[in-house]
Amino acid sequence: MAVTIRDVAEASGVHVSTVSRAFSAPHLVNPATRTRVLAIAEDLGYRPNRAARALTTGRTHNIGLIVADIANPFFPPLIKAAQAQARLRDYHVFVADTDEDPQVEEELIQTLTKQVDGVLLCSPRLTNRTIERLREEVPFVVVNRRVKGMPTVLMDVGRGVRLAVEHLTGLGHRRLALVTGPSGSWTSKEMQSAAAAMSEADVTFLGPNPPTELGGLAAVTDVIASGATGVLAYNDLVAIGLMEGLAERGIAVPGDISVIGVDDIVPGRLSRPKLTTIAMPTAAAGRIAVDMLLQSVDSDSTGGVTVLETSLIVRESTGETHS
């Protein structure tokens, strides 16, 4: 059916090995025959079969990308960037969604290992132990979580949190609240420790909460009870839910309470009032994670930790306090 390397060999009167080399080791074949072979291959519409190649070389030229929830607006820019970068390096990417289920996550990794040269694990829900065990079977790069001795891409939310707190205190806020995320979340822990280290303000921790709009909605009463005039939410969705809930009770944002989110996802940019937020460099993270992965694939390096800067984007949901 499909045209193989043997067809090309036959058509050009050379051995298959010569055709093979014409593609993957050009310096080992006479320029003249090489161009001839290439022309004939082009003519016949020959495309090397990557699966067959993988069998001998041990390189599939595929990578796996595992995320908890594709539909979470935080991930698509990362996936997009990772995919584009992979393509640049002549790699294809399997994308898999675990539905936040560690079991599924592990299974996925297991079945994927033989088909990929490495996998990108984004905000994994697996235990460190499991990750370390799986690591024996395939190279990893972990995004958004710190795992001992493993190549990692981190986003420095701590800095974002500090900027956010400074922003709020600069506007006169003294009593702040932090709506935390899932208890297993590395980001959430980072946010807490960064906030706790700030002496300028008095911050109370609320949660844990699901990282969704509903989670924000659910946190409204606690926020009000805390007496805080400035709130930092685990992410933009939570922040939006929160603003939703505050609006329902007639509490003005930013008039009465200022709200800051995290991630800078599209919905936050479109909300009313527009959300002040800590921007996460997700696209850069995807790009860099791919490069780190490919590097660790063909150099067996131990792999370091890359920390990406975050920044505060001030929009309309924060303002001076009048209390």
Add this chain to the structure above:
Amino acid sequence: MAVTIRDVAEASGVHVSTVSRAFSAPHLVNPATRTRVLAIAEDLGYRPNRAARALTTGRTHNIGLIVADIANPFFPPLIKAAQAQARLRDYHVFVADTDEDPQVEEELIQTLTKQVDGVLLCSPRLTNRTIERLREEVPFVVVNRRVKGMPTVLMDVGRGVRLAVEHLTGLGHRRLALVTGPSGSWTSKEMQSAAAAMSEADVTFLGPNPPTELGGLAAVTDVIASGATGVLAYNDLVAIGLMEGLAERGIAVPGDISVIGVDDIVPGRLSRPKLTTIAMPTAAAGRIAVDMLLQSVDSDSTGGVTVLETSLIVRESTGETHS
């Protein structure tokens, strides 16, 4: 390095072919030896190499999923559903982003064909001719576009548009506007013809516009000039941009002008006012498209056309007109 079928064969004292059959043709091997082999395989941590298997069977158990823009909120639910459905059928999915570039799209398909059993083309930008040519090389299912004689999943926006127009006319609107999308878009054409067929109202067509928030923003002056009190936008992003622009000019939604979007993406659910929209069954489309693809993969069927229903979700951006 990795444990192969030969390791298992040796460890269990049988020939590799027996091991192979123990996995992929159970009825051809003695139940006793089968369980023994399976146990030993499990013990050794053996996982069949799908790439190797693909070489002989011609089935990679992978599918490709090509979209114009992963970051467009319309796609993630579709990708997620497709991926989940594929997993159910023991398939993995390559996701690729064409960045709206037909050239990239074609290249992607070319390099993917050898690695997949079929590909899902979502809102392709390629010409019909190209698609038909590519079809020779690999089975397709096309989503969101009609291509002659090819398995297709369509969402019936026409119905949604009719519901939307009825909704608006029911609220007293007589002058309507339709902000159209990219000129190549099948959906946009469908919307236009559906709207044109409605006799209850007088609808003017505006555009074409880019299918983004900016596109909506750009359409504001035209919308105002048209004198319409009810506007149907190409999609939710356009609708949001439109509302944004109207707000800037002090025009109330839905007080002065009612706005309806298409897609029911997350940002629309979170906008203020909440967007009335035509919901597209993207998840169902992803699921069904995968099933159709797998079916056409192993039955060589000609493949039909599946049309999915859309519905109108009334929220806060539409109301009675006072003009």
Add this chain to the structure above:
DNA sequence: ATACTTTTTGCAACCGGTTGCGGTATTCGA
């Protein structure tokens, strides 16, 4: 016990490439 099925297993070729090794042909140095 014999002949005939049926079940279970082994053998070996094959899928589509890659690659170490060795053989020619050509070029280079002296």
Add this chain to the structure above:
DNA sequence: TCGAATACCGCAACCGGTTGCAAAAAGTAT
């Protein structure tokens, strides 16, 4: 002019499975 280095190419084994064919084993009928 001749030996040696070099460039180019073919041979054949191999990657990790699958599968048609045939042999061996087990079961069945007579």
